[in-house]
Each structure stands twice: as structure tokens, then as C-alpha cells.
Amino acid sequence: MPVDPHQDPFEQRLTTALHDTGDTFDTDRVALAERGTLRGRRKQLVRRAGVVGAATSVVVACVGGALILRSGGPATEAAPSSLAASAKPKPSATATATPMTDQQMIDTFKSLLPKGTFSQEHGQGTQKTDKLKVPAPFATLVFDDGKGAAAMNVTVGRVQPGGTQARQAAQCPDKAFVAYDACKTSRLTDGSVVTVLQGYEYPDRRVDTKYWSADLVTPTGQQITVSEWNAAAEKDSPVTRPQPPLSPAQLTTLAAAKEWRGVANALPAPRPEPELPGSDLHARADLLALLPKGLKVTDRSSDDDGEYAYVVVDDGKGASMVQVNVQPDMRDVAGDLFGADDETLPDGTRVAVHQGPGEKGDVVMWTVDTMREDGKRVVISAFNSGSQKGPATRKTPALTIAQLRTMALDARWWDGS
Structure with a gap:
């Protein structure tokens, strides 16, 4: 099936990524990494419904999932409308609430797609059910325009205007963690922001299944995510066509269709976003300040506001x-x-050292993991590659275990400086 109707789309893709990358680790560490990921979600990690096929990175030392996002530089574009309509009215962010049944979600999705055949149709409307206290309307199907079957789905939700999820929807993933061919963020004439990503279902691209998506957020917090594949199922299905059926422009048009605005307005208002732990940290600045001399910095994470950086x-x-x-x-x-x-230091700080393989090929990862008595944990890792997904670029990491240890135990992490 293209999507699990009873699982939050973000959690679904997070679970998938954990499953994909977890093959290199033993069972206990995978479970611990997943716990750390879900428990220590940062601002950078709270990213839209159905982000990108493999947008989570799990490290051996159980640092937790690292989804790092980089701004795509919004550009102004004309607002699109329905693919099936000849006229192109501006999408309305103040559409009337339009409750939909399961079948109406499916029918609406089909009406907005180009001419073709449909199969494997499933949907979830705006009505409350026993399984979903807060409904997450979606429609999923297999579409064939005569050039090959393709899994497609749409998810509708609401986010806090100006909140973390809304901001992250306006950013492209960092290529240090996510392989993709193209990603662009644009601002429509009504103020909505849409991010269109052309990526892959599998992080290591072991199968050439492509995953393309458009994620749109309006100024009032309506969120519509449209996804498509060049196969009849998200995973474990042969590639049926070179590209997914809809172009980036068509994905934008579909996500911006006014019909979804009414569905979103029929949903409960989003809960206020809580302040996340670590929101006062500036990990990137501290990491840069602690690097040994003689190293040239060639790339860095784009966001300095949070508890993760590279x-x-x-x-x-x-x-x-x-x-x-x-x-x-x-x-x-x-x-x-x-x-x-x-090791346990005199002040009670615990120190563990790990040296082992990375996620693929001949990549190795060296880690120093530290925890104070109050539970504050600082984990620093180095790779013999410029990316967790890329090939090895050298025999060993550029930093020694001793240097990593010195950095992890530096007082600036504990003092919040």
C-alpha cells in the first residue's frame, strides 16, 4: 500500500527511515536510537506530513534521527489551481469548511488528476473515528495515465501558523542527509509556501524508485501534502515508468487546489506547539568554536538554533x-x-567511546558519548566521509578520539555558553 491510513505520515516516514538505516546496527541500539529520536525531537526534526522518502539519519552511537533542513529560498510564483479545470482562480486560504467522507476524499482526489485509470483506492475523511481521535484526511490510489502505474496520495492537515512545522515546510532537506535531484520552495500569490522535492524512496538508491512531493502551507496554517512515485507502490514494487506522472508544476497545482482548503478548515484547530528541549542551544556555533586548528570547514548545517549540528x-x-x-x-x-x-569522571560524568562502521560501504564512524549526572548528554561523532550517505573520502576521520573527547567534555556544552 502507498500509505498506512492509521499512521501519522511523518511518523510513517520516520519509521521507514529507521528501518532502512537500522540494518547496520544490532537490535538494542536500533530501539534505543528510535527512542532517542522520538523523545528528543528538535525544531529541525518537526517536518511536515510525509517529508521525504529517507529523511532521517540514525547513528551508531544512538545520537538519534538527524533531519537537517536548509532553506530553499522562497520565490514568488503565480498561484495554481486544479489540474482538471480550464480556469485558474487563485486558491483561497479562507475557504468554507468542507467536511468529507472517506469516499469523497477519494473522489475529490481523482477529479483533480489528469485523465487516466484508477485502482487500489483508499481514503480517510474528516469524520472522527475510534482509531483517529483527530482525523488526518487522506486519499491514496494507483493512477495510470497510459504510461505506467504510479502510487499517489494526498494528506490534509492544519499546523500552527508561523510555528515550527509551518517553517520547516518551507525548507528543502539538507543534501548531506537526503539524496534528491531537485528541490524548490516558492511563494504563491496568496502567501502560501510550497516546497516541491524530487527525490528517491530509498536512502541508498538501491532501487530506482523515485519519490516526488509537494508540501504546501497557507498563511492560516492549512497544510496539504501530495506525493507520487514511479511505481505502483511506495516500496517493494517494480518501477513502472521513468518518472512519476505529475511534473513539479502539476504537483504544485494539485496541492494548491481550493478543494483541500475546505477540507483543512473542517479539521480541529492545531494545538499550540510546546517549547522543545534544547531550544536555547546553538550547537553549530559551539561545534565550530571547538574544532581543532588546522581544519578547513567546507560545509555546515544551515540552522544554528537547536541541539544538533554538523x-x-x-x-x-x-x-x-x-x-x-x-x-x-x-x-x-x-x-x-x-x-x-x-569511564566515569570524578564529577560523575560518564564517557563511552565507539569506533565502528558507518551506514554503508567503507565508511567508519568514531564517537565519544558523554552524560552528566543530571542526564545532559553530548555526543560527538566524526566520519571518514563528507556525508553519512556518501562514500569514504579518507581512511579515518579527520579528528582523533582524543580530540572528540576534549570537544564533548568542554564546559560550554554544560554551561550553555
């Missing part, structure tokens, strides 16, 4: 990625992270 450095022997994750209180998993043989 840089790519080069000492003249090849690119090496260095990342840090700062978590406020992880005492509940301390027993899983640290063993009896790990």
Missing part, C-alpha cells in the same frame, strides 16, 4: 563530517548507553 572539515587529506547532538536529560536510557567498563 560541519564538514578537511585537513588536506579529504572531507570528514563531524556532528554533535546535545540532549537535555537522557537518564532514563543511561543504562543502555553506558556499561560498567566505560
Whole structure:
């Protein structure tokens, strides 16, 4: 099936990414990484419904999922409308509330698509059910325009205007973590922002299944996500066509259709977003300040506001990625992270060192994991590659274990400086 109707789209893709990358780890560490990811969600990580096929990175030392987002530079464009309509009215952000049944969601989706055949149709309307206290309307189907079957779905929701999810919807993923061919963020004439991504279903591209999506957020917090594949199912299905059926412009038009605005307005208002732990941290600035001398910084995470950051450095022997994750209180998993043989400093800080394989090929990862008595955890890792997804660029990481240890134990992490 293209989508699980009873799972939040973000959680669905997060789970999929964890499953894909978890093959290189033992069971206990995968479970711990998933716990850390869901528990320590940062501002950068709260990203739209159905983000991108493999937009989460799990590290061996259980740093947690790292979805790093980079602004796509919004540009002004004309507002599109329905693919099936000849006229092109501006989409209305103040559409009347339009409750829909399961079948109406499916029928509306089909009416907005070009001419073709449909199969494997499923939908969830705006009505409340036992399984979904707050409904997440969607429609999913297999569409064939005569050039090959393609899985497609649309999800409608509401987010806090100006909140974290709304802001993140206006950003493209960082290519250090997500492989894609193109990504563009545009602003429509009604003030809505849409991000169109042309990527892949599998992070390592072991199968050439393409995943394209358009994620639109209006000024009033309506969110519409349209996704498509060049196969009849999201996973485990042969590629049926070179590209998904809709072009980026058509995806934008479909996401901006006024019909979805009414569906969104029929949903309950979104809950105010809570302040996330670590929101006062500036991990990138601290990481840059602690790097040993003699390293040239060739790339860095775009957002300095949060508890995760990475840089790519080069000492003249090849690119090496260095990342840090700062978590406020992880005492509940301390027993899983640290063993009896790990170091305990006089002030009670625990230190664990891991040296092992990365996610693919000949990539290696060196990590120093530290935790204070109050549970604050700082994990710093270095790779012998400029990207967690790319090939090795050198034999070992550019930083030694001793250097990583010094950085992880620096007082600036504990003092919040």
C-alpha cells in the first residue's frame, strides 16, 4: 500500500527511515536510537506530513534521527489551481469548511488528476473515528495515465501558523542527509509556501524508485501534502515508468487546489506547539568554536538554533563530517548507553567511546558519548566521509578520539555558553 491510513505520515516516514538505516546496527541500539529520536525531537526534526522518502539519519552511537533542513529560498510564483479545470482562480486560504467522507476524499482526489485509470483506492475523511481521535484526511490510489502505474496520495492537515512545522515546510532537506535531484520552495500569490522535492524512496538508491512531493502551507496554517512515485507502490514494487506522472508544476497545482482548503478548515484547530528541549542551544556555533586548528570547514548545517549540528572539515587529506547532538536529560536510557567498563569522571560524568562502521560501504564512524549526572548528554561523532550517505573520502576521520573527547567534555556544552 502507498500509505498506512492509521499512521501519522511523518511518523510513517520516520519509521521507514529507521528501518532502512537500522540494518547496520544490532537490535538494542536500533530501539534505543528510535527512542532517542522520538523523545528528543528538535525544531529541525518537526517536518511536515510525509517529508521525504529517507529523511532521517540514525547513528551508531544512538545520537538519534538527524533531519537537517536548509532553506530553499522562497520565490514568488503565480498561484495554481486544479489540474482538471480550464480556469485558474487563485486558491483561497479562507475557504468554507468542507467536511468529507472517506469516499469523497477519494473522489475529490481523482477529479483533480489528469485523465487516466484508477485502482487500489483508499481514503480517510474528516469524520472522527475510534482509531483517529483527530482525523488526518487522506486519499491514496494507483493512477495510470497510459504510461505506467504510479502510487499517489494526498494528506490534509492544519499546523500552527508561523510555528515550527509551518517553517520547516518551507525548507528543502539538507543534501548531506537526503539524496534528491531537485528541490524548490516558492511563494504563491496568496502567501502560501510550497516546497516541491524530487527525490528517491530509498536512502541508498538501491532501487530506482523515485519519490516526488509537494508540501504546501497557507498563511492560516492549512497544510496539504501530495506525493507520487514511479511505481505502483511506495516500496517493494517494480518501477513502472521513468518518472512519476505529475511534473513539479502539476504537483504544485494539485496541492494548491481550493478543494483541500475546505477540507483543512473542517479539521480541529492545531494545538499550540510546546517549547522543545534544547531550544536555547546553538550547537553549530559551539561545534565550530571547538574544532581543532588546522581544519578547513567546507560545509555546515544551515540552522544554528537547536541541539544538533554538523560541519564538514578537511585537513588536506579529504572531507570528514563531524556532528554533535546535545540532549537535555537522557537518564532514563543511561543504562543502555553506558556499561560498567566505560569511564566515569570524578564529577560523575560518564564517557563511552565507539569506533565502528558507518551506514554503508567503507565508511567508519568514531564517537565519544558523554552524560552528566543530571542526564545532559553530548555526543560527538566524526566520519571518514563528507556525508553519512556518501562514500569514504579518507581512511579515518579527520579528528582523533582524543580530540572528540576534549570537544564533548568542554564546559560550554554544560554551561550553555
